[in-house]
Amino acid sequence: MPTPKRLRDVIREIRSARTAADERAVVQKECAQIRDTFREEDNTYRCRNVAKLLYIHMLGYPAHFGQLECLKLIASPRFTDKRIGYLGAMLLLDERQDVHLLITNSLKNDLNHQTQYVVSLALCTLGAICSTEMSRDLAGEVEKLLKSSNAYIKKKAALSAVCIILKVPDLMEMYIPASRALLNEKNHGVLLTAVCLLTCMCEKSPDTLSHFRKLVPQLVRILKNLIMAGYSPEHDVSGVSDPFLQVKILRLLRILGKNDANASEAMNDILAQVATNTETSKNVGNSILYETCLTIMEIHSESGLRVLAVNILGRFLLNNDKNIRYVALNTLLRVVHADYNAVQRHRSTIVDCLKDPDVSIKKRAMELCFALINTNNIRGMTKELIFFLEKCDPDFKADCASNLVMAAEKHSPNKRWHVDTVMKVLTTSGNYCRDDVVASLIQLIQEAHALHAYAVQQLYKALLQDVSQQPLVQVACWCLGEYGDALMSQAIEEEEPLNVTEDEVLEVLERVLIDNNSSVLSKEYALTATVKLSTRFKHSVPMIRKLISIHGASTNVELQQRSVEYGALFRDQDPIRAGLLEPMPIPDKPPTQDTKQNGQAMTNGNGDLDDDIPSDVDDFGSSRTSKPAKTAPPAASESQNILDLLGGDSPVAPPLESTKPAGSNDILDLLGGIDLSADPGIKHCVAQPPSLLGDDFNTMHNAAAIPSLTAFDRAGVKVEFIFNRVSPNNVNVTVRSSNSNSSTFNDFVFQAAVPKTFQVQLDSPSSSVLPANNAGFVTQVVHIANPQKQPIRMRIRLTYTGEGGVSVAEQAEVNNFPPATWQ
Amino acid sequence: MIKFLYLVNKQGQPRILKYFDNDSTLSRKTSESAIIRKCLSHAEGGCSFLDYRGTKLVFRKYATLYFILGVDEDENELAALEFIQNIVEIFDKYFDKVCELDIMFNLDRVHVILDELLCNGCIVEGSKSLALGPLLLMDKVVK
Known part of the structure; x- marks a missing residue:
């Protein structure tokens, strides 16, 4: 057996590999050799081999076969062996139970070792790989070490205790006395980790939190010493004394002061001191100020202090450093609920951040802008946000559009503005906008009786320019179908008359119907709009029949079915057509949806109508015809739940809600006018009776x-x-x-x-x-x-x-x- | 809490990968490359923070090396950035003008330094001299 290569040489060899395939070959050869050496139970070079394996593991190659070797190294008495063994254990071990059992014993031995570095290795590893069983087995050892006189061991033991508590919260009790004592230490490392431990305990248990409230004066004293202390080379970081400790203490104070007036009172002074005395020219100082602002805003602090905090954040917003601007936006977003008016004062600066080239900043600024919209500033903010919507990355468009629509709904000053804004959002966001915007705009237009003519005129103009934006096409088609006659008959104040003819309107619909880029859903809208116009337009029935027949042979079943059925409305079923195509009643408001959560499912362009269907009927997906139309009242989709009872695609008729005598009009009401064939009931009564009556003469x-x-x-x-x-x-x-x-x-x-x-x-x-x-x-x-x-x-x-x-x-x-x- | 620390070079090759949460090995591997790609493709001179599935990425580039810290929502981003700077200064002190090769060839030593600075996802030591103590002692004994 030749001497194994040194780690150095292996790294060099891997580096000199020219292609990925070369590299793989080198690694495989080396791994084979390492396995051979492992098999021979060679003790001298085990350490070197595991080190090589760790390097190979980092490059992404499998290295699990080294796990047991790590355990052997840990058990070795040599420090170098132990060091590599523990390192390997931290990097290579996963949740494998058997290995864990083996390592617990070694850890226990090493936790009681007389050399502090060995103990420290064991503590580090324990934190990295501890399992529930291991936590229970070794909790006592860690507690003992927490009380040791050695600061180096204490600080590591505190962090291991954090891990144990996170794994097994029941063990927390055990550490409470020891952790309080840690705060009396002078060593910064110990203080830092002690604060971590206390924070962890407070977050895990409200009882412990109230117990630790009495530590506030002590923490305040430590913080005070830190900021008062002169220059100490040991803890200086860019001119600030131990900023990491300061940040941690401020965070713990925030947790302790939240919802507690006494604790808050005790920390007011020191927070003011930190907020005014901290150097702001460097990143370090700003990190402390940032944490201070968060604490001030979250506890019961004095009003003057709050003003100070918001002003600091305002200064951050104007800072040249992008990171600081980001942090400011982030913090303002967190505190906007606590002090709405104070944040509102910085609105113009925040709006300016929308123009920042950086994505992270833009995203936060957008979120904050939406949080700041109210009835007073809605016009201005919407203008800015629509401008942003136009320019921003595609990733933001869907969110921005949906949020704008929601904000407009909540704060709009009048209907006309509301309709204009949502239309503008629709045209600006194009195909990125979600289906919920389509539904809400249709509903909005329907409810605003005085604006029907205006809306249809605007949408017609938009459609003339562009038929490629599907959400716009859908809304425009729906409105043309409903209010197409208003285009010709009604003059609208402040607007130039369009002077359109029936043929021109139908031509636009035809463009949608035959455009290859139109989605199926848009074509469905257009088809239904066309058939509706047959009762609203006086001279164009032949043209309409021609348009409807375009999709009579479509490969899409839904389109074909609509086309054929609408065709039948001009032949056998002509008498019921007028009743069937009456103006739509206003549907019930669809349940408001959390657009963020549904964002994935609702992106436009899927051409499907099933957005509103509860997921328990998913397995029912094969039968399109029975799905409720999107604007149908909620009751209709609820009744679909029962469908899965029979496990197949069995049609069900929703109970009629209306009190009018049952007839074809009522059925249409339920369907919401988009999807005439959505209900099997109508299919039955429209299409089937002729054939059924034929073979029946037995009464x-x-x-x-x-x-x-x-x-x-x-x-x-x-x-x-x-x-x-x-x-x-x-x-x-x-x-x-x-x-x-x-x-x-x-x-x-x-x-x-x-x-x-x-x-x-x-x-x-x-x-x-x-x-x-x-x-x-x-x-x-x-x-x-x-x-x-x-x-x-x-x-x-x-x-x-x-x-x-x-x-x-x-x-x-x-x-x-x-x-x-x-x- | 700090969830992980990556050191990667400009080409996206990992130089150090260190995890502090108990995630499964598999899910680590899948997110690793996505995170590295995300940070490397981020425009230079932009903001040093990114969001990745609920984890905040704080990163900074030094010559050919990227330092990426994954932290949770509660962590102070500016302090994390400062901590990266602190790590680099300590490397610089130990290796005397640290470069990518130093880190590659001294994998185990780098881990020793990091273990002194960062343990179980929390910062243990802010002081540069104290953090290097054990390693210097170790080197002396080995000689």
Whole structure:
């Protein structure tokens, strides 16, 4: 066996490798040799080999085979061996249990070693790799070392104690007396680590926190000595005495002073002293000032002190050093809730930071700007932020746009401005803007009756210029569909009349429909807009029919289906077209979403409508037709939850909310007007009746009386089904629910789902209140279509608010439909 | 708390990687290269702080070497930056005009210095002379 190469030579060899492949070859050869030596149990060169292995590990090659060798080195009596062994243990060991058991013993021995450097190695390693078991086994040893007279050992023991407490918080008690004593030390290292230990304990346990509040005077004294002390070469860092210790103490004071008036009172003076006396020309001084400001703002400090802190941050904002500007923005963001008006004073400087070339600064400045928007400054701030939106990196655009829309919603001075602003955000952010902006702008325009004509005119102009921005296209299409007639008929004050013709409007829609860059979603919007215009435009029906037929053979199922179905509205179903295409009612507000959390899912351009669907119906994704349209009322999407009960893509009809007589108009209301084919119910009644009626001339079933069925009877709530076979393929079920409890149940909702061989449609219920003691019924008619005449299966779900406001949800499966209902 | 310290050269090759949190080895490897790339591609003369998945990266370039500290939200960024400067000054003192090669060829010694300065994610010692003491003693004994 030749002598193994020296570490130095190996590094040189690896460095001289010209390509990555060369390097791999060198490393592999070396690793093979190291393994051979390990196998021979050679003691002389083990240390050298492990050192080489550590280098190789750092380069990213596997080195786990050295783990056991590290343990052998640790057990060796030689210091050099131990040193490399412990280093290896820190770098190579992961959570492997068996190795941990072996190392615990060695650590225990070394913690009791008489040489301080060996003890220190063991303490360092313990902190780096300690597991729960190891913490329990060695906690006592560490506590003993914490009380040793040797400062060098004490400071390392304190940090090991931090690790142990983080792993096993129960062990904290043990260290409380010893850690208090550490503050009496003179050695800065010990003080520094003692403050770390105290901070860790205070963060972990509120009890300990209140216990340690009495240490405030002592900490204040230490801090005072630090800033009063003259130059000491040992602890000087760029002219400041031990800034690291100062920062740590300030942070601990912040934790101790938070929500406690007495502790805060005790530290007011020293904070003022630090804030005024610290040298600000260098980074060190600023780091201390920064920490001081945070502490002042978080504790119960005097108002004068707060002004001082905010002024320091204001000075930071004007500093030439980018790092200091960043820190200032970051801090202002943290304190803006504590002192809103003080931060507001620096608004113009903060707005200037939006123009900084650095991303980190820009990001913080943007966040801070949004925090500062209020009703008074909304106009100015929005102008600046839209300007920023135009110029900023793509990463920021989505966030910035959504936040602008939210701010406008909260603080807008008037509707006209609001609509203008959101439109401007939409045109500026282009395709980066999220789907929530589209939905909220549509809603906004819909609610502002006086602005319909204005909005549609502006959007038409924007669309003429650019059809490539999908969110804009979607909003514009929707508005053209709804209010397209206003383009020609109404003159708008302050605006020049456009003088457009019907053909011009349709041409724009055609551009969207045939543009290769339009997303499927945009085309869907355009298609629906076109069909709506057929009732609003007087002379253009042939042109509209032509546009609708463009996608009759589209490879996209959704587009094709819409195209074909809308086409049918001009032929067989022409009488219902006018009713179907009436102006949309204003939908309920969609639940506000945390745009940040949903940011990933909601980025625009996915062409899918399923943003609002709860995740529990994800497995249902194959059937597009049953998904609720985006602007449908929340109830519609809730009722989809029941779909996964049957495990397949079975269509379900949401219960009708409106009290108007059931008819095609009502169904459309639910759909929110974007997605006419979203509901299987409508598909059924629009497309199927002709073919169904064809093969039916047997009406004798109607006469037979069908026995009723108790579908559900639990906890006093009883649901009865009464059947009426209207045709061989259709049965109407009258659902009669009653309540024998002594209290009335509110918010009663009945939902039903069937496998996909059936179709189901629910009329609106007679009431949502279920009276007590069987004093009344809630009735609801369910239409079931069963073209294949299969045995009917149904899942039902009941939700109501029971006694004491508890909401109850029950489910049941109904399989025992009488044969007369389906045979 | 300080989560990790990287020393990498301009080409992105690691020279020292030291971790202070109990993360799994696998997740370290994946984030390592992403972090290094992020810092190296950051415009020079810009701000020294970046965000990476909830970790604040504080970094500074010295000649061919980048020093990258990963710290959590509570850590003082300016102090962390100062700490990097402190590390470099201590290296400079020990190696006498430190360069990338010194660090490469004295991996174990660099680790000894770092262990004196930084332990379990906290700063142990701010004083330059005290931090070098044990290593100087060790060198004397070895000779």
